[in-house]
Amino acid sequence: MIPIDAFKTTAENQWCPGCPNFGIQTALKRALSALDLAPHQVCLVSGIGQAAKTPHYIAANVFNGLHGRSIPAAIGIHIANPALKTIVTSGDGCIYGEGGNHLLHAFRRNPDITVIVHDNQIYALTKGQGSPTTRRGETTRMQFDGVAIDPSQMLATAIVHDCTFVARGYAGDLEGLSALLQRAIAHRGLSLVDIIQPCITWGNHPVEWYKERAIPIPDDHDPTHRNQAIALALEAPDAFPIGVLYEKPARETFGAVYRQQTAGKPLFELQALDPGIVRKRLAALRIDATPSFREPYKGAQ
Amino acid sequence: MIPIDAFKTTAENQWCPGCPNFGIQTALKRALSALDLAPHQVCLVSGIGQAAKTPHYIAANVFNGLHGRSIPAAIGIHIANPALKTIVTSGDGCIYGEGGNHLLHAFRRNPDITVIVHDNQIYALTKGQGSPTTRRGETTRMQFDGVAIDPSQMLATAIVHDCTFVARGYAGDLEGLSALLQRAIAHRGLSLVDIIQPCITWGNHPVEWYKERAIPIPDDHDPTHRNQAIALALEAPDAFPIGVLYEKPARETFGAVYRQQTAGKPLFELQALDPGIVRKRLAALRIDATPSFREPYKGAQ
Amino acid sequence: MCDLSIFIVGAAGEGIQTIGDVVARALLRSGISVFTTKEYESRIRGGNSSYRIRASGPNAPRHDADVLLSLNLEAAAHYENTASTNCILLGELPPGGQGTPIPFQELAREKFGSPLFANSIAAGALGSAVGLSQEILEEAIRERFARLPADVLQKNIEASQLGHERASASRSSSSVIAMKSTASTFTLASVHEIIPLAAAAAGCRFMAAYPMSPATGIMTAFAKDPELGVFVEQVEDEIAAINMSLGASAAGARAMTATSGGGFALMTEGLSLAGMTETPLVIVVAQRPGPATGLPTRTAQEDLNFAIHGGHGEFPRAVLAPSNPQDAADVTFRAFDLAERYQMPVLVLTDQLLADSHFSLPDLKIPEQPVSSGLADPSGVASYQRYALTENGISPRLALGQSEHLVLIDSDEHDETGHITEDLEITRPAMVEKRLEKARRLKGEMALPEPYRTDGARSVLISWGSSRAAVVEAIDLLRADGKPFGALHFTEVWPLPHLTLPDDVEYWSIEGNATGQFAHLLQAEWHIRLAGTIGRYDGMPLDARSIVAEVVGSTSEEVS
């Protein structure tokens, strides 16, 4: 097992002291360690936001790109180097807001990556505007009379798109969360983990409020049962059943056909294209004048 | 009732002769006529694509904007002039592909507009690439070995977001479709109508194939029953149950609070802002030096 | 000296803003003008940040402190090198060093039972150090903490008193500070506070936007103040922001949006749509250092070229760049007016400096009449064509649903009615020329640059947008030193007006970027050769002293 300490970085942490993001950071380190993944075998991908700083605080390869655009970047990385465990770790605004379309289409592609959403139900880095998961009616530093529209239902959306691993975690539950992340990362295909992460600076409720609502999914829940899973997913934003909502056997993952061609190698390791192929293509563009016709051609009279 | 002829335009139609888009065009004209909406009371909004040309062929106000961006434009129009019946009529690529994020967030806002998707399961104007609703495995002029990813499930996504009117129509069924569009347009709040519209130029199947699969929803379907509705929605892309999948009583629509302030008037009719308000705000920025302190101030010694 | 630079340094969330507000208010109440600004990291808690007050000086940044109050040791070390010679240092300071250590936290806990009172102790100490009386500080505290319960307020006053005493005891060792009372009334405002107010007054009714520093304050202002009557919505992304705003504008609502460079990038397709559909829209682009995410909470003038050339295809637009709150009011009106009259997008370039700085002005005027509507009167129209060809390129504009006349708005090339056209012989060239005729006329009415002390100047510094005050101050410093410098300041930066610049002086371009973006424009437009460009690109605003150092350092003997 890789020691947890292997994931330490020198970057100065910029989160508020006591932020539940620290819990996610620790749980993710533990999960990687338990899965025996060394830092160089992992690529953490994020957008912009408080959550999106996570990759700076866990030793691994890092692609910290644009707000909302972590998922396409992660898919590109995964295709270019399938050997890397590619994990998106970003915020609810980033992934469900600005980046909503990418998540929607990632469900269709089913790439073998894990998407971790630090769901604090707020835009924290920009100082407290409502996010797609803020509850209707709650006041924020932008919605002074309360958010007037309904929250997104992206876990239920994942389920209707038959995403094969859909889970919800709670940042305050280190044990449970690291186990959940382990399962998500080990899952083949797209795995989505929405983690309830109370924001102690801009949030509308104390941590306790979230804790009370983050109750483990009952044992009798059948995660292969679509309707049950949707019903659980739709309990948010008033309650947050924690655990795996939906899980199905792995199905074909994105890029499978190409990986057969390349034997799953990272693309930078591939041989140069056989020059014969280009020669063939150029030859096909060539047209020879027919000697018999060329000579006699004199134009119309 | 407004005569159908009132909706004639002088624009030369650019669709292929026999395209089922003509059916949608006629059905929409009939629905408007039946609803007694005059052309100037209607605003048709579209993006770019074959379907997106529809507004040129039906006399009404028109905003034919960017590929994928019809929904935000329509919401802006609706807020600025709630008296206009604002109807989006665009393609599957436009609304589910490029514009996916806007639809997703429109579900949250529930604006009082109708979104009509000409679902031909192809990018027609750009000559036959797969769209978000193309069936897995079908070959196109881009996916030569067959589309390798799953179709979007936007009707099911609408339902899990509790969109209060979700329906599927068939372009070949003029009667049924115009009745369906009438209900959709009359519905208060966001109504989504996905219309199966075989493309006779780039489609993978003859019209017959679609017709066979476009069967009316059985009478015993309860459109208020979420799970039933989702199950029906998920029958696509292999079958297309036609009719209202999901319908719920209207709930608060987007901009309701503001409309109370403005008495529902178009914004261009509003009075200028009371200059007293600006004066008050400026006054609040003013700080008077305290005469008693100003005089004696001599700086530190 | 009659120009005092005060830095309050500490961590995010520690209270520099509160202390600064109290002291700035006390100064204003004393008739002393202040210019306040902030610089901080992109985080919510911790790190190093400063609140800066320039008292009795120009409304321009200074990068050195005459008085430095520190709230923690890390900040004290971080900002140590900003201290000017003879700087008064006080607050949490390393033992054994210079200055007057005052342990705010410790005192607060000891004397008032809670660290919450540390800020009032600090405000008292700082007030004392800059020569404010305890009475006026008390008044400022009462005003700032008006909402606190009486007993807590009283404790805060006592805390400030303690701070005042502590600092005054050690003040004798500090240098003499003399400031002038310059006015009996000030308006204290930031550019981003005035833009929404002026926009509402100009007739703005709609804004869709997505939060992004340093632009967020503009949308927040509308949300906070429903009486302004502006419908504001935080949307899913910047693409929705511009398209929703354009939809609203097409339906007759005066509309705006605001963002920063990265969000503006996402809006450029919509910008082109505004150009093609001839839909008015005002877009505030609040600049910050790039590329990409860059330094989200810092300042820069790096997006000028992008504002001018962003969007595909060719269409008219205006780009305006205010430099202070009064400018912001005027520019906002001008922006809505140009947008209405030319039926086009107008960009207003601000930056973090303008967003986060408060200027004290003797007065601030916002017109009371909104900008005239660019909408035509439908009653006089017989048959309507949205894109009717006219001599000046401007078609009578009706809004969607304004009357019984159908309005057709199209992003494709269109004919006069608004229907898609494929006629390349007549319609396409006519429509291109129509749009460019608007650009030509617009050029004819763009404002000339404002000269400053150009009489007898042999070198002229050219500035645009937020760097104006620093350049003006630099000219004063240079002139005071006998150096014949003057300045030309551009508030309207695109299209550039018709202008002939004398070629017997040398020009310098001063801008908050590394490549001299405005300098290149000047060369293309007026064929002038520049003596040099001074660019600042470290995320901090341009200031007079470094401008002077640079021009003097590199100016030839004859000039100086």
Added chain:
Amino acid sequence: MCDLSIFIVGAAGEGIQTIGDVVARALLRSGISVFTTKEYESRIRGGNSSYRIRASGPNAPRHDADVLLSLNLEAAAHYENTASTNCILLGELPPGGQGTPIPFQELAREKFGSPLFANSIAAGALGSAVGLSQEILEEAIRERFARLPADVLQKNIEASQLGHERASASRSSSSVIAMKSTASTFTLASVHEIIPLAAAAAGCRFMAAYPMSPATGIMTAFAKDPELGVFVEQVEDEIAAINMSLGASAAGARAMTATSGGGFALMTEGLSLAGMTETPLVIVVAQRPGPATGLPTRTAQEDLNFAIHGGHGEFPRAVLAPSNPQDAADVTFRAFDLAERYQMPVLVLTDQLLADSHFSLPDLKIPEQPVSSGLADPSGVASYQRYALTENGISPRLALGQSEHLVLIDSDEHDETGHITEDLEITRPAMVEKRLEKARRLKGEMALPEPYRTDGARSVLISWGSSRAAVVEAIDLLRADGKPFGALHFTEVWPLPHLTLPDDVEYWSIEGNATGQFAHLLQAEWHIRLAGTIGRYDGMPLDARSIVAEVVGSTSEEVS
């Protein structure tokens, strides 16, 4: 005349492409060079469109027809005014007018029982009109229809024979056509056919893109030809396209994307990300007339400024603009090479003319060695820093997951390791200078413009990208007329190379836009004053004759 312009006109879907292909092939088989191009509306069926063959002339567009074959009456009327004097008109023509009416549809139905054979009748007729023998037409039909069942193929041949006879009967009335056999082998290719091939040869392995005319063909080429080994994905939007491609590139795959102006607008935030993260990427921007949706199937050179200035903040990039298929091969290699070496985005500007035109070239060469990898060798590295400061601004680049060395890529301003920084004193300026040092060095290696007949020229036409061939032809026409004109053509348009242009000649800028975008750049960069700019903005490509008409029309007496 030995330069024949052939137009085949009809509705979309009616078969102009098939007829054109057969006749072009027959011409090539006869040793006659062809340049073929298409112009068509943004629709799938109907409307007016033409397939144009320029035989035995330069690879440049001509806007008038020497032979015009019409497939329907509407098209005949629409294209009537393109007929040159003595133009041979044939096909579906209005009764009683000029030319040789041949009712293709009717004949096909009558003689062969189906309208499907109309195109072969037309091909036969057209071949006959331009003096091709029936034998060579048959050969071309056999090749074109190789996949048809033998009996159907035979019927097509008979149909062509019928057409050949019909036209030859009336040909005596037509003018004499004389073309030269110029070569025994031609390579017939379009720029958008060669870019993917050259990209694969250069080492490209990844492309994510979204369909958009006229760029779509590039992604389709990879999809059609899996042997090229390029992973290609049609994604949900252009934002995904650029971010996915950047992800792949960061992980070591040589990557590209392609789009048109509107899609490029959506990519500009990602472009800035490529600049900040120093990630190589090749982006093809296939231009079409704007603004907004504009004329989706037409041509323009309107996005030069946007390509140069798109994206927020300041970062290095190169913009290259090929003018023909050989150029396309070279430029593609150059683009991947620059992207790898400078770790930056490189833009390749094409347009609809280049996408839809086939050039006949005596030969076409694509290098057989891919571009050298810009990746460092991890084995020699002790401790790795992605953004290590170096003299030339270029840090050794390792890909994500390339070795045990961790690679940190960050869109915020970062330190050498790649971690977010807020250090404004040292790190930020150093990183800005690092990126701009790359830009400075890049400038030093940009290609000079290519001169054409500049010896003794008193006027020089400046062109870039696709307008090269038209300008070269114009120079030949002008010189033949005794006018001392020459040309300078730019393939590498940004950054502009160090260059001193003689100031004793007058310059003209020739470009496919209305505002003279390149002209402005030239003025800013080299302070030259232009005699004029010739812009074309009707959606059709620049052609030699109208260039000549414009320069001669407005050139002063002394020059001509």
